[in-house]
């Protein structure tokens with residue numbers, strides 16, 4: 001453990017890079033990034049409510065579903081959770097905190113991630129049931145609902161209740177950031193050991209008691225923070241620490257998260273967190289279901305289901321598809337856990353599940369990333385005609401030139417297909433390596449780990465099959 005700590009401490013620190021570090025240490029760095037995304041959200045909402053109804057020609061039909069999702073997963077994989085850093089939904093929420101000065105704690109009856117898990121399920125069901133990706137108008141409503149949600153929740157409850165307990169996007173980013181190559185962490189443990197004020201979590205106050213700088217609202221105490229879970233990269237701890245002892249270190253993806261028994265500040269040991277476990281398993285299942293929802297076999301399956309059940313109610317059929325997919329993965333996880341506990345002659349089914357089910361996270365995120373990157377790579381260049389057409393619609397003049405709607409893909413379809421399979425492959429590699437690492441810690445034989453390796457391999461092959469199907473070219477006019 002000490003060796004791991006030393007390795008993290010020696011890793012390069014983004015705050016030490018001349019221009020980057022200077023920008024990130026700037027007090028208004030986060031606000032400046034949020035303002036940029038807020039302007040984009042305003043353009044998106046305006047076009048969604050008042051622009052053309054055809055999704056590929058509307059900012060709200062393309063920007064969130066092609067560019068934003070693709071860039072989120074790419075950034076998580078290559079840089080870190082910088083989209084939470086730049087989250088525009090938190091700007092109005094800051095006003096709510098200032099106006100209402102909420103003192104109430106988040107209700108103890110809704111602990112952890114339960115609300116967020118429920119919202120994730122509802123959101124992705126609604127995404128398929130209402131074809132959100134094809135409706136700029138509904139997409140604009142979703143964006144508005146997000147702003148209102150953050151405003152109301154953080155106007156009612158103190159701290160970062162919305163980020164920690166409610167925001168489905170945030171939970172997605174937290175799980176994805178397991179694979180990120182950066183983390184906010186302390187520089188020198190000895191400095192923290194002698195620190196009396198603990199401003200990184202308490203915040204910094206003037207002698208009169210006025211809050212000068214927030215501490216970590218997510219409840220992550222730097223010296224005991226482990227990995228990236230629950231960290232929004234808000235950098236409040238960086239600004240609050242009076243000794244400049246918080247940095248943003250490069251690291252190996254998954255490096256600090258491997259050990260599930262570690263007591264994480266603000267979270268506890270992951271083996272004791274059923275909500276986190278369901279979040280990981282649920283996100284993995286929905287990741288595959290969401291990709292399944294855009295290939296042609298899903299339509300054949302839904303028509304078959306409609307004939308068998310004698311109903312054409314699409315909302316019900318999609319709910320059944322979702323429930324079925326979640327149930328299949330849950331039963332498979334329970335089956336793999338039972339087999340491993342029998343083969344290893346150690347622990348109960350639940351004990352194994354509370355450890356090994358987390359190893360689905362890299363593969364699950366790999367599926368999300370492969371799916372979102374497919375849309376991004378096949379539609380990235382649509383941003384040019386989209387901007388041209390938006391400016392023409394708003395000003396009545398083609399100030400940026402006439403849009404060329406043939407512009408779409410970054411790469412050829414073959415290169416895109418190869419790249420997304422590679423991303424899924426990295427995901428399954430992460431899952432298998434994590435399984436082997438846990439198995440070594442518990443001194444399990446390879447045979448006892450086989451149920452998990454077979455599960456990861458089967459999901460990977462299913463993912464490759466999904467990615468090989470003709471997919472809907474969302475956000476472009478070329479499909």
Ligand code: SF4
Pocket residue numbers: 186191192193195196197198199200201222223240241242243244245246
């Ligand atoms: S990170 Fe800074 S404020 Fe927090 S305990 Fe360490 S030295 Fe103190």
Ligand code: SF4
Pocket residue numbers: 184215216217218219220225230231232233234235236237238
């Ligand atoms: S204040 Fe908390 S959430 Fe923000 S960067 Fe620091 S540890 Fe992460």
